[in-house]
Amino acid sequence: MENKDLELGDMENTIHKRAHSFLRDVENEHSLNEEITPSIYMTPHTLREVSPQSFSPRVVSIGPLHRDDENVQAFQGQKATYLIKLMKHITSPTQETIMNSCMEKVYASMKKIKACYVLKRVYNDVEFTEMMVMDACFILGFIYETFEKNSPDMSHANDVVRDLVLLENQIPFFFLKEIFECTIAKLMPNTSLVQFMHRFLKILNLFDSDVDFSIPENISVDSPHHILSLLHKCYKPHKDNINREEFSFTKRHSAVDLDKAGVSFKPKRSHSSLLGMEMEFPCFLWSWCKCTLRMPVLKVHDLTEMILRNLIAYEESSQTHYYITSYAFVINMLVNTQDDVAKLIDSEVLVNEMGSNEEVANMINKICKEIAVVNSLYHQQWETLDKFYNSYWPKQIGGIRRTYFSSPWNIIALIAAIFAFALTIVQTIFTIRDNK
The missing domain is CATH 1.20.5 (Single alpha-helices involved in coiled-coils or other helix-helix interfaces)
Structure with a gap:
């Protein structure tokens, strides 16, 4: 017992x-x-299922999330090449001293760095340290060789640029800055990491605008989570222009529909921000006349869908401001078919460098699938546009245009009818005169 x-x-x-x-x-x-809230994670599966190729690296893995992918293994040797080149550019201190400093940076922030990831498997400290140093040095070496030294070896540059802005393919920005100070800062002592990234990010700009694509001034090192986060900050509107309200784009008016109702589209001329949109009306009898929606000029090319999707996924996952999602919903509302794309191209608010207008329409129509916008920058503009579209005269004028001006044959028939009506009136007048 x-x-x-x-x-x-x-x-x-x-x-x-x-x-x-x-x-x-x-x-x-x-x-x-x-x-530390994780800021580098796998894309929500609902978004990934719509376009898996938009979120997985093609040639190079950065950080732990795609390190074991089969398709990125061949590029590991290229990473080492860029690391060695970077070390050779620095004449003082010795390469061993630089590498020792880089390693110390990882060990000093090991918990903080790991906490930035939602890791799929466990890494021991040695393996994790070597991975982070290699990847940080590769990113800095690649940007230095490609954009500062203008390296002629650009065979894989476009794929690398693409992979470096994927949501799942990032390293913490604060750590990248620490490695930058151990390496690039010794070659470019008067340049900050944010300034160093500018030329690289500029080629990823989604819009063709008179507004200078610039990184916000006085940005703190802890402000961006990673490179994609830094790109996202470039689209931040000025505080005075931010108008976030709960809004659902349930009313769909395509570009062609709006054009028939008297809405024209023009490139934005305000220098306030890259994403600015403005409604313009004539100062007299505006309901009788055309109104104008001034909007950013979207450049559609091979990287556009990838950039849009990763920025949207970042906004969705990190619960940050919905700058890009707001724009994506507007362009999605305006485009139903290739005719809408053609109308926006003719209006110079869309540049098609991708292929056919049908391809562009298909891409835009899918960009907001599985996304529910909760705060829109363009709530006021879209409400004004909807009010104009549904007012009396634009609807009547739109009906007349659809009935009589939708095709050359309709126009010819209308002119013939007017001519016949005029002849009938003239004949009637002469008949009355003759009877007198």
Whole structure:
């Protein structure tokens, strides 16, 4: 009996210790998660299923999430090449000293760096350190060789540029800055990491605009989560122009429909921000006349869908401001068919460098699938546009245009009818005169 009591007591002690240990581990993990929210994670599966190729690297993996993918293994040797080139550019201190400093940076911030990821598997500290140093040095070396040294070896440059802005293919920006200070800062002492990234990010700009594509001034090192986050900040509207309200784009008017109702589209001329949109009306009898929607000029090329989808996924996942999602919903509302694309091209608010207008229409029609916008920058503009579209005269004029001006044959028939009506009136007048 005593033995059984002892065994029961031992079990109770064991359970008590395990419970205490478990609670302590949970509290530690919760404390770490409160301090650092993961910012580099797998894309929500609902968005990934719509376009898997938009989120997976083609040639190079950055960080741990795609490190084991089969298609990126061949490029590992190229990473080492860029690291060695970068080290050779720096004459002082020695390469060993630089590498030692880089390694120390990882070990000093190991928990903070790992906490930025939703890791798919466990990495030991040595493996994780070597991976992070290699990837950071590769990114910096690639940008330096490609955009500062104008390296002629551009055979894989476009694919690398593409891979470096994928949501799942990032490293923490604060850590990239630490490696930058150990390496590039010694070659370009008067250049910050944000300035160093500018030429690289500029080629990823979605819009063709008179507004200078620039990174926000005085941005802190902890402000962007990673390179994609830094690109996202380039589209931030000026504070005075941000008008975020809950809004659902349930009323769909295509570009062709709006054009028939008297709405014209023109490139924005305001220098306020890249994403600015403005409604313009004549100062007199506006309901009788055309109104104008001034909007950013979208450049559609091979990278456009990928950039849009990753920026939208970043907004969706990190619960940040819906700058790009707001624009995506507007362009999606305006485009139903290739005729709408043609209308926007003719209006110079869309540039097609991708292929056929049908391809562009298909891409735009799918861009907002599985996305529910909650805060729109363009709530006011779209409400004004909808009010104009549904007012009396634009609808009547639109009906007349659809009935009589939708095709050359309708126009000819209308002119013939008017001519016949005029002849009938003239004939009637002469008949009345003759009878007198």
